[in-house]
Amino acid sequence: MAKETDFMKMDTWSSTDPINPEDLSSNFNMLDEELMERGINVKWFGAKGDGRTDDTAAFQAAMAVCDKRYRLFIPAGNYRVRQTIENNSRGIFGIAPYVDSGQMGSRIIWDxxxxxxxxxxxxxxxxxxxxxxxxxxxxxxxxxxxxxxxxxxxxxxxxxxxxxxxxxxxxxxxxxxxxxxxxxxxxxxxxxxxxxxxxxxxxxxxxxxxxxxxxxxxxxxxxxxxxxxxxxxxxxxxxxxxxxxxxxxxxxxxxxxxxxxxxxxxxxxxxxxxxxxxxxxxxxxxxxxxxxxxxxxxxxxxxxxxxxxxxxxxxxxxxxxxxxxxxxxxxxxxxxxxxxxxxxxxxxxxxxxxxxxxxxxxxxxxxxxxxxxxxxxxxxxxxxxxxxxxxxxxxxxxxxxxxxxxxxxxxxxxxxTPLYKTVDLQERMKEREHRTLMPVSAPNLLSNPEVLSNWTVTNGGMISLVTVDEVPVPITNEMKQVIGSRPVILKVTPNGVFSPSLRIKFNAQPLPFQGDAGRNLAMQYFILETEYESGTSYKSIGRISAQNAEFIFNDAVTWKTKGWKHLRGRELASKSGLLHEFNIGFIPKTGDTYIAGVMVTWDHIGSYSPYPHSYMADSLEIGGPGNGLILTDSVTNKRYRLSMANGSLQITQA
Incomplete structure (x- = not known):
C-alpha cells in the first residue's frame, strides 16, 4: 500500500514545489513499475508551460532522471525552451500535438x-x-x-x-x-x-x-x-x-x-x-x-x-x-x-x-x-x-x-537503353533505314562526309578514300540496303603508336550549327576494324560535340564479331541545339579501319545521304500527262508547276 500511496503523492506534487532529483532517485525502487508506464513528468521539475518562462532547465533535469529507462511526459501547455534538449529517455509523449482554443495540447516553443x-x-x-x-x-x-x-x-x-x-x-x-x-x-x-x-x-x-x-x-x-x-x-x-x-x-x-x-x-x-x-x-x-x-x-x-x-x-x-x-x-x-x-x-x-x-x-x-x-x-x-x-x-x-x-x-x-519494348517495333524502326523502303532520305547535318577534306584526323593517323573493291571484307547486304551498293568508304591508317580520332564539322558557316534545343538527334555509321584494340574486343565511339562541352551519344560500344559493324544512336537531344562536330574515337593503334555512311539527322535515322538536303539515290519519274514539279517562289510565295511539252520546259502558275 505504501508503494501506491507514495506514487500518488508524487503524481499530485505541485509544479510550484519542484522535486529534488536526488530525492526522486531514492524512490525509484518503489516507483519503477509506475514510472515505466506513466513516465517522468516534466512539471515535477519546475516546468511552467506558460509560454513565457524558460523551461529548459526543467526539461534537462527531467531527462537526467529518465536515465535511459523511462519516458518523458509533457502535460498540456506551451513550454519555452532555449537550449538543445539531449534525449536521455526511452521516448517522449504528450497529450496532443497542438494548443488551440478547441483542444489543449503539448507544445514546445523553440526559441x-x-x-x-x-x-x-x-x-x-x-x-x-x-x-x-x-x-x-x-x-x-x-x-x-x-x-x-x-x-x-x-x-x-x-x-x-x-x-x-x-x-x-x-x-x-x-x-x-x-x-x-x-x-x-x-x-x-x-x-x-x-x-x-x-x-x-x-x-x-x-x-x-x-x-x-x-x-x-x-x-x-x-x-x-x-x-x-x-x-x-x-x-x-x-x-x-x-x-x-x-x-x-x-x-x-x-x-x-x-x-x-x-x-x-x-x-x-x-x-x-x-x-x-x-x-x-x-x-x-x-x-x-x-x-x-x-x-x-x-x-x-x-x-x-x-x-x-x-x-x-x-x-x-x-x-x-x-x-x-x-x-x-x-x-x-x-x-x-x-x-x-x-x-x-x-x-x-x-x-x-x-x-x-x-x-x-x-x-x-x-x-x-x-x-x-x-x-x-x-x-x-x-x-x-x-x-x-x-x-x-x-x-x-x-x-x-x-x-x-x-x-x-x-x-x-x-x-x-532498348528504345522499344517489342521486337516488332525494333524491326519496324530498322526498316526506316533501308533505301528500298525510304527512297527519299533526310538531310545530313554534317558537311559532306564523302569529301576527304571535310575530315580532320588527330594522333598521327592518315585518311584516304577507297572503293568497295579495296576493302578486305566485302560490304554486307544491310550496307547495300542502307548506303547503296557502291558507297564511298573512308580508310584510316594509324601510325602504330597512337589511337587516331576523326572529326567532321556540321554544315554551317560559321559554327555552331543553329539547331533546335531539345530536339532529338540520330546518328549512324558502318565501321570495319581489322585489329583488336585491346586484344579482346573491337571498340568505337561516335559522338556529337555541342555547345558548353555537351556530348551526345557519348558511350563507347564494344563487340567481338569480326566484320562490318552498324553503329546507331537514337532519340538523344542537345540542351542548346548548338552543334559543332561529330567525332569518331577509339580507332585501333594498329591495322586499317574503314568507315562508311556517316550521317547525323534530326528526329530519326533515315536512309543514308551525304548531302544537307533531301536526297534520292535513283532518278525520280513523274508520270501522267500534265503532271509536273511544284515549286514555290521564295519572294512572292506563289506556286509554279514545272512540266514538259514537246520537249520544252513549261512554267505555269499552279
Missing amino acids: PVDIATDLLPCLRIRSSGDKAVFENFSITGISEYNSRNLAAWIDRNLFQQNRYDMFSVGAVAIEIAAKSTPIFRNIRTSGVKVGQLLNSTNGHVYSYDCSWNGLVGVYCRVNSGDYFYQGGGISGAFCGLLLGTILNAGHRGGFDGHLHRVHLGFSPYGIYQCIDSSLDEYNRSSSVRGLSGMFTGAQFEQCGEAAIRLLEKSATSNLRMFGFGFSWSVPAYSGNSGVWEFPLPDELKPLEEKQQYAAWFGTVTAPVTFNDDLGVLRKSTAPGAAGSAYIDILTGDKESDLSGLGIDDTVIRRKV
Whole structure:
C-alpha cells in the first residue's frame, strides 16, 4: 500500500514545489513499475508551460532522471525552451500535438539563445533512441517562414547553383543522430528551418501520421536508408523533403525510403536535391544518389515549381512510385494571402522560367515504376512550361513503366537503353533505314562526309578514300540496303603508336550549327576494324560535340564479331541545339579501319545521304500527262508547276 500511496503523492506534487532529483532517485525502487508506464513528468521539475518562462532547465533535469529507462511526459501547455534538449529517455509523449482554443495540447516553443549555429536542434535524439517512441506533441519555432517571402531566407545566386549554402542559418525541431532508430507518432513541427533532420548512421527511422513542416519539412542530410513514413504530411515553405550529396556508407546523398499515404505538396518543391557536400567533392564525383524505395499513395498537391527536382548527377534506381496525386499551384502570387499559392517568388525565378517540368531527374536506371494509379504529372500552363517530366539519361536493360510521368510530355535527353519494348517495333524502326523502303532520305547535318577534306584526323593517323573493291571484307547486304551498293568508304591508317580520332564539322558557316534545343538527334555509321584494340574486343565511339562541352551519344560500344559493324544512336537531344562536330574515337593503334555512311539527322535515322538536303539515290519519274514539279517562289510565295511539252520546259502558275 505504501508503494501506491507514495506514487500518488508524487503524481499530485505541485509544479510550484519542484522535486529534488536526488530525492526522486531514492524512490525509484518503489516507483519503477509506475514510472515505466506513466513516465517522468516534466512539471515535477519546475516546468511552467506558460509560454513565457524558460523551461529548459526543467526539461534537462527531467531527462537526467529518465536515465535511459523511462519516458518523458509533457502535460498540456506551451513550454519555452532555449537550449538543445539531449534525449536521455526511452521516448517522449504528450497529450496532443497542438494548443488551440478547441483542444489543449503539448507544445514546445523553440526559441534558441544561439542563433548563429546552423541546424541547431531543439531535441537531439542520439542516446536511448533504439525504437524509442516520440508521440503527441509539437515543436514550434519562432521564424515565420513562408513561400511568398522566400527571398528573405534564400540567396538567389546560390539557389541557381543548387547549393545548400543558399539557405540562411536556422534551427531544427528534431535531429536523429548517431545510431538511434526512433519511432514518431502524431508529431507536428513548424516555424523552424528543418522539421526533422535525418543525420544518423543507422537509418530505420519511422514516422506515423506526423506533420513535418518548416522552411524544409524533412532534411535527409546523411542517407543511411530504410526510412518509413505513413500518413500525415511533409511540406515546407521551400520544399517538403530535402536531399543532399554528403558521403555515407559508400554513396553520396539521396534518399532510400518508403512513403505511404503522405502529402508532399503545398510547397514550391515536393522533393528537392541540393549540393551540401563541398563543391570540389561534388565536381569530382561521377554521380550522387537520387531516389530509391517505394512511394504508395504519396500526393504532390499544389506544387509551386516541381514535384521532384533532383540534380543532374543524381542516379535514381529501384524506385516505385504508384501515381503522383499531382496538381500545380498558380505560377505567380495574386496578392491574396487567403488562397493557396506556393510558387517560387519572382525574386528567385522570373515568371517565364517557372514550372518548366513537374519532375526533374538525372540518370534513371531501369527498372523503375512511375505508374498512373494515383494520377499523372502534367505540363504546366505557365509561359515557360516545356513538359511534364525531364530525364537527363534513361539507362538499363529492363523495361520501366513511365506512364505516371505523363509520357506524351516527358523529355528524355539521352537513352542508353532498348528504345522499344517489342521486337516488332525494333524491326519496324530498322526498316526506316533501308533505301528500298525510304527512297527519299533526310538531310545530313554534317558537311559532306564523302569529301576527304571535310575530315580532320588527330594522333598521327592518315585518311584516304577507297572503293568497295579495296576493302578486305566485302560490304554486307544491310550496307547495300542502307548506303547503296557502291558507297564511298573512308580508310584510316594509324601510325602504330597512337589511337587516331576523326572529326567532321556540321554544315554551317560559321559554327555552331543553329539547331533546335531539345530536339532529338540520330546518328549512324558502318565501321570495319581489322585489329583488336585491346586484344579482346573491337571498340568505337561516335559522338556529337555541342555547345558548353555537351556530348551526345557519348558511350563507347564494344563487340567481338569480326566484320562490318552498324553503329546507331537514337532519340538523344542537345540542351542548346548548338552543334559543332561529330567525332569518331577509339580507332585501333594498329591495322586499317574503314568507315562508311556517316550521317547525323534530326528526329530519326533515315536512309543514308551525304548531302544537307533531301536526297534520292535513283532518278525520280513523274508520270501522267500534265503532271509536273511544284515549286514555290521564295519572294512572292506563289506556286509554279514545272512540266514538259514537246520537249520544252513549261512554267505555269499552279
